[in-house]
Amino acid sequence: MAENLVIVESPAKASTIEKFLGKDYIVKSSYGHIRDLDKKNLGIDILQEYSPQYIIPEDKTKVVAELKKLSKNAKTVWLASDEDREGEAIAWHLFEVLGLKQEKTKRIVFNEITKNAILNAINKPRDIDINLVNAQQARRILDRLVGFEISPVLWKKVRPSLSAGRVQSVAVRLIVEREREINAFKSTTSFKVSGHFIIDEKKVKLLSELENKIDTKELTLNFLKKCTGAKYTVSGIITKPSKKSAAPPFTTSTLQQEASRKLSFSVAQTMAIAQRLYEAGKITYMRTDSVNLSETAINAAKNVILKSFGEKYSYPRQYKTKTKGAQEAHEAIRPTYLDNSEIEGSNQEQRLYELIWKRTVASQMTDAILEKTTVAIDISTTVEKFIATGEVLKFDGFLKIYIESTDDESEDNNERLLPPLTIGQELTLDYIRATQRFTHHAPRYTEASLVKKLEELGIGRPSTYAPTISTVQQRGYVLKEDREGIERVCQDFLFKNDVISEKVLKENTGAEKAKLFPSDIGLIVNDFLISHFKEILDYNFTANVEKEFDEIAMGNVVWYKMIDKFYKPFHETVQETTEKSERNVGERILGKDPVSGKPLLVRIGRFGPMAQIGESTDEEKPRFAGLLKGQSIETINFEDALALFSLPRVIGIFENTAISAGVGRFGPYLKHDNKYYSIKPSEDNPLTINLERAVEVIGLKRTEQENKVLKSFKEDSEIMVLNGRFGAYIHYKKNNFKIPKTKNPETLTFEDCKEIISKTPASVKGKKPVRRKKNSA
């Protein structure tokens, strides 16, 4: 039996470390926290100085039992959880739960997994820092109080099963406020004027732009008229050196952003793939806020760069984190072995690995040296000037392997090469073009840009970014959606051979892909929380309490006194809100129904957002109509709301039977001959769809249905082989059966099917999936 038991947080880490240490050491993992507040109730004794009631969750009992057994037999137990607030608490919980003795317990920390770092740590053990543990307990208890006291208020005042919390509610607020900013945004237009010149007998072209955009069509035309018969002369050339530096190595947040922009991965996808790479020993830990690289990694990167690119490209350095509240218990995310620029694995794993490899190596490479040239072109007939800009890459440096992407979709970049020019040179005008431009509203958040914003505000941790994003979507506060753009016309003028011609161009604007939108319930909950719990929804709330947690960690403040100071007024607000505030359904009265004269209003109903004619208190029952996808209680206008009541409407006659369009529980549909045909909100609108298109939709659905049946049998018409979303399967008496991978669905015989049906266990056959009613509305 080994004399030493080392406990770390992650099993992959445990097996790596076990290799570094000799036979006298056994290394095990706690799999994160081993104890937590009871889930079933508050788990805090408010009257006993907020004393927490910890329990060991069911899925942790096995680990705890094993660690207990091993620790009994060990001479020394080394608590090697992470070097941050949570890690310190994990060490303390282990100490308490395993019933360890002070004399035989040692607390060690290291923030890189190298043999040296670990041996050094073992030579410098310390005791558990109880102040730091208390800071964690305060954090845990504050979060529980906020979450478990506010959520029930929402159940009463808005809808059951909703939730609120220090992190998620602020995430929703960001999205709500951005959406309102966008709704209030008024686009202004101007004209971008570009001058196109020919140099060197038509061979080389030069593109330039007028110094300033012109505000109106009139002024633009004036300018173009002024250019009649003008001469164009190069009046100035300025060349300036500039440089670009490599970005620091990846943290969780920057990896999520780059994987989103470069590989179109969702935040959850990135983390799942990174987890696999980590478990396979290909990369370092993927939940980190540190940009730090180990000495070994820096040297390895240096060697790779020297070997592949030469000395001019090597610039070893350590980056400093600028992130608010970073705890830096781990290294940056990097390849474990920098020699491997590629790995085996799934396509996604390879692409993510390659991204990490390039970013890490680039971070140790020299700056790129650029030369920016600005050329001024005078117009003889007016004071305005054309400006041509060009950029020449003098030395590529880190750009050889990595270019960081950005969020803003700027229209054009100036990275053009300019032809050789001299001052005084006269240029031949090819044409001038003036195009109408529109200002853009702030972009909607993507999952990754929301994580970036949360990190900037110091809200949430690397381990919670992905879960938070999924929670706000699961609660129905936020929808990740694509939106079709709308067409808009823009004017375009061409000035060539002193003649102005006009064109009207069409462009698509406002199209969105995988962007975050607030739902109606998100808007209502957000407004409710801001009006009653302003302090907690404040963007600085986390930063403020973090300062107090730091005071606790330094031993300057007693943790439960800090909690008490927060809780007393908070709890009073909770009670007051419960007693006094109205039920909130986000009701808006839009006007009067022209037919009945009764009020037309929109609100949240039992099944989501809806429009209503007449009050619920009226003798006559009100009329109801659900809102369509993409419509919102907050922005829908009177006409659109009224139009909803024209459904279901008859579109026309097809095959001697009427086709009608409507909206039901599962969205918009067509009904024909008692059969329903779903229509996609992104393609058709039940209010405007015409007969021709409706017949087309029905036809498509019919052929799809025909293709669905792969096989049917004469022996028993109830057994069929069908083609489904997950491939072929057998359908029999309302039950579905999986076809074993060893069988080819095309060649299945009637006997084969019967055998598969009879061999499928009854428990699986009869069981219907338990549908959790969570995402309705």
Place this chain on the structure above:
DNA sequence: CAGTGAGCGAGCTTCCGCTTGACTT
């Protein structure tokens, strides 16, 4: 699968941060 939105009451929902596997369809 499809146009609901009543009302009663029991029982349940919920937080943030550490960690990995189970789970079918």
